[in-house]
Amino acid sequence: MxxxxxxxxxxxxxxxxxxxxxxxxxxxxxxxxxxxxxxxxxxxxxxxxxxxxxxxxxxxxxxxxxxxxxxxxxxxxxxxxxxxxxxxxxxxxxxxxxxxxxxxxxxxxxxxxxxxxxxxxxxxxxxxxxxxxxxxxxxxxxxxxxxxxxxxxxxxxxxxxxxxxxxxxxxxxxxxxxxxxxxxxxxxxxxCGWATFGPERIITKSEGNVLYELDGKPALDLYKMYLGEKAKELPKSALLYPLSVQTLEDEYPIVRTVLNINETDNTMILAGDVPEGSKVQLMLSSVxxxxxxxxxxxxxxxxxxxxxxxxxxxxxxxxxxxxxxxxxxxxxxxxxxxxxxxxxxxxxxxxxxxxxxxxxxxxxxxxxxxxxxxxxx
Known part of the structure; x- marks a missing residue:
């Protein structure tokens, strides 16, 4: 070669x-x-x-x-x-x-x-x-x-x-x-090398890679609550706080990045599927x-x-x-x-x-x- x-x-x-x-x-x-x-x-x-x-x-x-x-x-x-x-x-x-x-x-x-x-x-x-x-x-x-x-x-x-x-x-x-x-x-x-934090929630409404609800509540509202002031910098700030998604079919959790948000629909668009019923937690990491x-x-x-x-x-x-x-x-x-x-x-x-x-x-x-x-x- x-x-x-x-x-x-x-x-x-x-x-x-x-x-x-x-x-x-x-x-x-x-x-x-x-x-x-x-x-x-x-x-x-x-x-x-x-x-x-x-x-x-x-x-x-x-x-x-x-x-x-x-x-x-x-x-x-x-x-x-x-x-x-x-x-x-x-x-x-x-x-x-x-x-x-x-x-x-x-x-x-x-x-x-x-x-x-x-x-x-x-x-x-x-x-x-x-x-x-x-x-x-x-x-x-x-x-x-x-x-x-x-x-x-x-x-x-x-x-x-x-x-x-x-x-x-x-x-x-x-x-x-x-x-x-x-x-x-x-x-x-x-x-990955990222760690989870915060409460574990359940995806109660999603379609493909679009996340609507966690525990029956608007997912974007909950995400903004955790981000605090950094929510003003979305979607860029979302790269620092991905989601750990434990699906029903995967033995290991999948890390999902929020690529964009839709303020009108109050939804989050992720890089991959987020199936309903999956367990979700926020993640962060250090250098x-x-x-x-x-x-x-x-x-x-x-x-x-x-x-x-x-x-x-x-x-x-x-x-x-x-x-x-x-x-x-x-x-x-x-x-x-x-x-x-x-x-x-x-x-x-x-x-x-x-x-x-x-x-x-x-x-x-x-x-x-x-x-x-x-x-x-």
Whole structure:
């Protein structure tokens, strides 16, 4: 596996320190600030570097490269596989009338499943129900096939997110990369590092990812009561106080971020489903807890691996980044300590993370977590 990386600042070309012709038919991830991905020439610029490349774009809330967290840049990670193969497929939410489970099902059906080891997803993050998308992807996927990835971000603006495959980035795209190879080893894991506080409540009214009532009372009113003065800063302040959601079907609680609020309907829009009957508590965290959670995620991803990882794709949550602030890179350093110094690290800060719980086959949508997907040939 040959892996090369480069960084681009706004209105400047990528700063290459390698010869692009070293990589034959590479998979090229470009994770970047939404404004940079809106530059009309962005796809042409990358295509000129890698004429035979398979180029996947995704907008971010921060870019991860090596041991660093970048802002207002685009980070290119080009991967040349020596023993493995891959396929890239795409769908758009508008093709399915926003029925994201059907989109996920249709996307997975485009992959031949024989010898398929893992599917990594880079998804639109503003107008997709990540839980429904994963449910569709899981519906026809064999249990032996891994699934991970993330929802694209737009810093803390929450205006729009972009993604694409072999074209200029645009809204509504869901990209999936399927990895094949007998010698390919892929492992993924997640961990949050957030703690619950306050009373436990029951979701008494919800629809998909829209939360109406807790214990028979308007959910938004209760949430604002707990936030106090910070309620004036919604929806941004909600990133600091996610919800722990214990569903009837999941053994482990799921962390859910509040993406937006609807003052007219008095509702909260979350990044994933919040089923009726689920138990809910508020959450908070500290810098040290988040950093320790990142290390725990790294240790879980390494557990049981037969080979040292060559590539680590990290997807972490914008809420973690806001809490960490100037110390954000500490969680990347903790991951590096767990996985070793041989792996090339890339990734992004997201609006939602996709990974299975440890020693579970099925993938889940997470918020406020560090997720890792480790590759080696």
């Amino acid at each position: 040959i892996i090369k990386q480069a960084i681009k600042q706004a209105n400047t070309p990528f700063e290459l320190q390698f010869d692009p012709t070293e990589l034959k038919n590479p998979l090229v991830f470009v994770f970047g600030n939404r404004y940079i991905l809106e530059e009309p020439s962005i796809y042409e610029e990358v295509r000129d570097l890698f004429p035979s490349g398979h180029i996947v774009f995704g907008s971010t809330a921060g870019e991860i490269v090596k041991d660093e967290v970048q802002e207002e840049t685009a980070v290119l990670t080009a991967i040349g596989f020596e023993k493995s193969t891959f396929l890239v497929k795409r769908k758009n939410v508008t093709e399915f009338n926003n029925e994201d489970d059907r989109l996920g099902e249709a996307l997975m059906e485009t992959f031949p499943q024989e010898d398929l080891k893992h599917v990594f997803v880079v998804s639109e993050g503003s107008n997709v129900n990540g839980s429904a998308l994963i449910k569709g992807l899981e519906k026809t996927k064999a249990k032996s096939i891994g699934l991970s990835g993330g929802l694209c971000g737009d810093d803390d603006r929450f205006e729009r997110t972009l993604a694409s495959y072999n074209e200029n980035p645009k809204e509504g795209e869901v990209i999936a990369i399927g990895f094949y190879g007998e010698s390919l080893e892929v492992s993924s894991a997640n961990y 040290d807890d988040i950093a320790n959670g990142a290390k725990r995620a790294g240790n879980l991803a390494m557990k049981g691996r037969q080979t040292a990882p060559e590539l680590a794709l990290l997807v972490s949550c914008i809420g973690r980044k806001l809490v960490m602030d100037q110390r954000t890179e500490e969680e990347i350093e903790e991951v590096r300590e767990a996985i070793g110094d041989k792996a090339i690290v890339g990734g992004f800060y997201s609006y939602g993370e996709m990974a299975p719980f440890f020693e579970r086959n099925s993938c889940r949508l997470h918020n406020q977590t560090m997720t890792l997907t480790l590759f080696s040939e």
